[in-house]
Amino acid sequence: MSTETSPTTSDRAAQRAALVTAAHRRGVRATAEYAVGATWVIGLWFWVIALVVGGIILFVMQRAGDVEITAVGGPAESAPYFLLVMGIVMPLAMIALHVAAGGTRRSFIHGLVLSGVVVGVTFGAAAALVAWVTWWAANRYGWPTEPEVDRLYTDGSQFGLVLLVQSVFCAVYFLVGAVIALGYYRAGFWRGTGIALVTLVPLAVAELSLQSGWFGRAFAGAVGLPVLPVWGAALGGLAAVALAALLLRAVLRDVAIRPVEFARSVSTG
Numbered sequence: 001m002s003t004e005t006s007p008t009t010s011d012r013a014a015q016r017a018a019l020v021t022a023a024h025r026r027g028v029r030a031t032a033e034y035a036v037g038a039t040w041v042i043g044l045w046f047w048v049i050a051l052v053v054g055g056i057i058l059f060v061m062q063r064a065g066d067v068e069i070t071a072v073g074g075p076a077e078s079a080p081y082f083l084l085v086m087g088i089v090m091p092l093a094m095i096a097l098h099v100a101a102g103g104t105r106r107s108f109i110h111g112l113v114l115s116g117v118v119v120g121v122t123f124g125a126a127a128a129l130v131a132w133v134t135w136w137a138a139n140r141y142g143w144p145t146e147p148e149v150d151r152l153y154t155d156g157s158q159f160g161l162v163l164l165v166q167s168v169f170c171a172v173y174f175l176v177g178a179v180i181a182l183g184y185y186r187a188g189f190w191r192g193t194g195i196a197l198v199t200l201v202p203l204a205v206a207e208l209s210l211q212s213g214w215f216g217r218a219f220a221g222a223v224g225l226p227v228l229p230v231w232g233a234a235l236g237g238l239a240a241v242a243l244a245a246l247l248l249r250a251v252l253r254d255v256a257i258r259p260v261e262f263a264r265s266v267s268t269g
Contacts, residue, residue, distance in 0.1 A: 209236020
């Protein structure tokens with residue numbers, strides 16, 4: 001006589017939940033691995049170009065006898081704008097294939113958010129390293145430097161602060177790019193443009209919190225916001241990332257999945 005017992009309803013429910021959880025994790029991992037990997041494959045060329053441009057600027061300034069080290073490192077600080085473009089491109093290239101392969105909208109959302117955090121921190125670290133090297137070179141060769149008056153940090157020697165600022169900007173811009181692309185994908189041109197305008201909110205929060213970049217300090221001064229302590233800037237940066245992630249969730253939560261024909265998707269709706 002067999003002593004085996006058939007699984008109970010609760011056992012079957014637990015097994016189904018485990019399968020669903022495992023499938024979700026696979027979907028998140030697949031999305032993040034592809035998005036981060038592809039962004040960095042293309043991103044390597046971005047860094048090569050940024051460093052070459054910086055080198056050309058340094059060469060010209062040396063020939064003129066007037067080296068401004070902030071101008072040399074400037075091209076590397078355009079990483080957030082590169083990631084804005086990658087945030088637009090990557091989700092549109094992935095979403096239909098992700099769902100067709102058995103992934104869910106939820107796993108795609110979580111995978112994109114994880115991708116934003118990973119590329120934010122890694123590109124932020126690369127930007128911080130470039131800033132530190134330019135600061136070291138300026139001190140090593142006696143090039144004149146001036147304190148950064150429009151940033152949370154004063155120079156590239158403050159590696160941790162540079163990492164914080166650049167990581168937040170890179171993550172927010174990547175996620176905002178994804179929201180813009182998927183907003184047009186979901187809603188067409190007119191409503192998609194409205195969604196794109198809403199993405200200015202997390203960007204403004206990041207700028208006001210960190211008071212860095214090309215217009216952050218001026219923006220904060222215009223609205224009367226004093227310089228925040230580092231912990232306040234960090235909390236504000238996290239809030240900006242969270243807002244961008246929430247916008248991404250709102251856009252993707254029940255979006256109709258279809259093959260991407262971007263030109264038509266932004267002109268209808």
